[in-house]
Amino acid sequence: MSGRAITILAASSVSGLLGASREGFIENDPCVDDVRFSFGSSATLAGQVVNGVPADVFISASGATMDTVVVAGLTVGEPVLFARNVAAIMVSTRTTGPISTLGDLAGSALTTGLCVATAPCGKLADAVLARAGMDRAEVVDTEAASVEDLVTKIEVGELDAGIVYGSDCVTARESVRCVAIPSDQNSTTEYFAVALTESPPVTRWLALMTSASFQRRLVDDFGFLAP
Secondary structure: OOOOOEEEEHHHHHHHHHHHHHHHHHHOOOOOEEEEEEOOOOHHHHHHHHHOOOOOEEEEEEEHHHHHHHHHOEEEEHHHHHHHHEEEEEEEEEEEEOOOHHHHHEEEEOOOOEEEEOOHHHHHHHHHHOOOOOOOHHOOOOOOOOHHHHHHHHOOOOOOEEEOOOOHHHHHOOEEEEEEEOOOOOEEEEEEEEEEOOOOHHHHHHHHHHHHHHHHHHOOOOOOEOO
């Protein structure tokens, strides 16, 4: 008997992590023959859920974005906190300018990108800049819809630098390097997952995300922080 597919709308920053878990989940769940992902900005995906796009699970890179779906009454059960992330400065190896601090991004000839302010990665960047006594207008040349888009622009040399997630530095190409942001200037964002439909496979997927093996992998292999 063939199984069913489950559809997951998820923040682009967890694409590698979730993709690495897909095959094992399918192999070990006789009721599922496919796990389909749609990745993007959490804010965009939350809007899709509210507007009726069919999905079984929503995974957000911030609590505020998750609240959009919860307040709309579209969830089954409570959201599950499964990871955290911090910000980092990603720099293209093609750039000739020295970049070692947030201050180096301001008032220079370098091209710097940020996620749009409505996306969790953009909100995180704004929080970090505020703690450093700066603001978005001082540094941004280009805004990206998602962190995946921002990372790609830096990797191909379209941008000199950008503020991304710390986890992006673990899986990025060799065409970039990362600069850590001091803890007194850095901030964190939290990742939540929630069921949108009720079924045993969906319950098992959420259980997987809080399992010890998944938690070890997200920290050791993908650079996230434990919840």
